[in-house]
Amino acid sequence: MKHFKLLCFSLLISTSFFSAKSFADQKNVFVKAKSIQLKKDANNASESVAELSRGTELKVLATQGLWLQVELQNKVGWISKVFTSDIKPVGQAELLNDTKVNSDAKSSRRRSNEYAVSAAARGLTATERNRNSVNKQRSNRQAVADLDKVKVEDKEVDTFKKEGEEK
């Protein structure tokens, strides 16, 4: 009994010591926005302390609702959580090209026949394929291709935003 009590005591001490370390863990976040202002206070109208660009790593000091108090090179300020990410932001092209994964329209069109292929593998006739087809909705891939062609340049967005703020 005495030894059991000693075991429990040592386990309790050990657990509380190691769990206390979690409060000391510092969390870093990354700026997800292309460009954003670090605010002096936790509100949109506050003056700017610094300008932050995408990928900048920030040390989180505190949280207040939707805002994070962060530190960067001895500057302390506030940034809305929506502009941050827990992982380092990466662009689509960078991620897909780097690992040679193809997600373009040609690949998508090739996949459109895959049901037929897999259905053939299951020995279904054309009639059965139509009747059992999971493609009950018609597809309009040309419309998606048209939408993919709509390009919006950064400068156009800059102009659009600036124009939108004019009273």
Add this chain to the structure above:
Amino acid sequence: MRVFDFQQEQTTRFTNQLKILTYLFVTPLILASQSSYADNPRLKNKDSVKEDTAKSNSTKSDPDDRAQKAKDLSDEITIGREMASKLYGTYGQYESDANKVKYLNLIGQSMTREVGRTEITFRVGILDTDELNAFATPGGYILLTKGLLKLVQNEEELAGVIAHEIGHINYKHLYKSVAPKRDVSVGETLTRIISLGKADMGASLIKSVQEGMNTLLDHGLKPELEYEADQSAVTYTWSTGYSHMAYLNLLQRLSKSVDTKAQVLKTHPSFSDRLNALNQFIKENGMQETSKLTPTKRNQRFKRYMLTL
């Protein structure tokens, strides 16, 4: 009469002491080796902390992890593109002045450039139906119905609608529920063999697409996910210079004009529940109104592009 055995007594005492020492010192040491205590950055020097942080956060440090992320993204885009094509196939593509679509995408980009997932290209299109609805498919496709666009009264409200859909995509609400499982089934292996490797996850992707369409058109997402998207709508607009209150105005107007049997209510919680949840969220987060009046230029361009629908 018990004979006192001195040697046995010593042995017993020694054993007991050994046990005590074990409990007090060895147990903590065992726990230390199992826990992440050794990785506590507080115990390390600054250089190794920076290196470890960079390693854990860098997308280039773990090739397998990066390759997995790329495959997941590719699947997400493929599924989303197929779902978008089915929505266009179901409702029709609204073919009109290309400037309308570009205008919607400028609104979208002005927000996603700041708050959107950086690995996704967000696009906004128009469906040719008078039904009141908006859809977000995995991979960044946001499709708004002509009916909903006719009900919107200004660019602020339009930004709110788009921001709601951005929220769904950012949080992967739909994709998480339909994403193909990583383990390849026997049937899928057979499919790949017979198709000579051309059907790359064909069966499971198609299944994901169908499940996604069922969610979008039949039963909708869980209410808490819609509330989260509503919170995104007000947060993203508020954070990017739009009036977040405009989105509430739109929901209030929808609650009065939408028929109780409308399609949108099959797939979304009631407007009154959404408004209550949103008002609570806005109050809890102290979101002051930053833009009470719609700026002149926004009004003008909204009328130029949207009133001719």
